[in-house]
Amino acid sequence: MRDMRSKLLEVYQLLLGQYSPQHWWPSDTPFEMMVGAILTQSAAWTNVEKAIANLKKEDALSPSAIRALPEPELAQLVRPSGYYNAKARKLKAMASFLWEEYGDDPRGLREDGELLREKLLKVYGIGEETADDIALYVGGIATFVVDAYTRRLVLRLGVFSEDKPYETYRRLFMENLPADVAMFGEYHALIVRHAKEACRKTAPRCGGCVLRRICDFGKSSGAA
DNA sequence: GGCCAGGTCAAAG
DNA sequence: CTTTGACATGGC
Numbered sequence: 001m002r003d004m005r006s007k008l009l010e011v012y013q014l015l016l017g018q019y020s021p022q023h024w025w026p027s028d029t030p031f032e033m034m035v036g037a038i039l040t041q042s043a044a045w046t047n048v049e050k051a052i053a054n055l056k057k058e059d060a061l062s063p064s065a066i067r068a069l070p071e072p073e074l075a076q077l078v079r080p081s082g083y084y085n086a087k088a089r090k091l092k093a094m095a096s097f098l099w100e101e102y103g104d105d106p107r108g109l110r111e112d113g114e115l116l117r118e119k120l121l122k123v124y125g126i127g128e129e130t131a132d133d134i135a136l137y138v139g140g141i142a143t144f145v146v147d148a149y150t151r152r153l154v155l156r157l158g159v160f161s162e163d164k165p166y167e168t169y170r171r172l173f174m175e176n177l178p179a180d181v182a183m184f185g186e187y188h189a190l191i192v193r194h195a196k197e198a199c200r201k202t203a204p205r206c207g208g209c210v211l212r213r214i215c216d217f218g219k220s221s222g223a224a
Numbered sequence: 225g226g227c228c229a230g231g232t233c234a235a236a237g
Numbered sequence: 238c239t240t241t242g243a244c245a246t247g248g249c
Binding site: 042044046050051079080081083084085086087165 | 238239245248
């Protein structure tokens with residue numbers, strides 16, 4: 001088969017041609033982006049939208065408001081996104097981090113360079129994926145976001161025969177594609193769009209899938 | 225009613 | 238390092 005560079009690039013081209021640019025992350029401000037990144041952890045985006053709407057309605061969508069709000073009250077506002085007690089605690093940790101490190105100016109994240117990702121990983125509630133989300137979409141760092149959809153796609157493409165650690169997937173993309181913030185951001189967004197639209201876990205609509213030719217999913221025989 | 229959704233943490237082997 | 242349980246709502 002062709003080399004990995006061509007393969008990953010072709011997947012990107014096909015998805016881009018099928019869905020057009022997504023212009024992620026869906027948010028009005030950098031802070032809203034960070035809040036969304038935490039709230040969407042293992043949750044449906046439609047539920048995250050309800051939670052963010054609640055925060056906006058109560059003027060609680062700012063670092064200072066999140067810090068000032070009693071945790072139980074914050075929890076009720078983000079309740080639609082699930083795991084609301086845990087997420088309230090995570091939001092508070094993130095808001096405290098923003099004040100301590102950047103004086104509440106999210107633009108400060110852009111000045112950390114590659115160090116940003118490591119700093120984010122130390123914050124309670126920010127794991128590998130969320131750190132990459134923020135580093136990429138707010139920090140402007142050329143890092144690749146690996147979510148459940150990305151893993152499923154890579155496995156169905158036959159790149160790995162079994163699941164691997166997060167870092168293995170991340171390196172797969174970063175070592176085989178040019179470091180381009182806009183492209184990485186678009187690639188991840190397209191993977192999510194494709195997953196929601198056609199490449200679902202249950203009842204995947206492979207019939208009209210643009211990746212059909214290069215995806216192993218559902219194939220019983222494959223040419224050498 | 226069961227399964228799934230743009231994960232993370234802490235404890236334990 | 239891998240596995241397991243906890244955390245929880247809402248749509249189909």
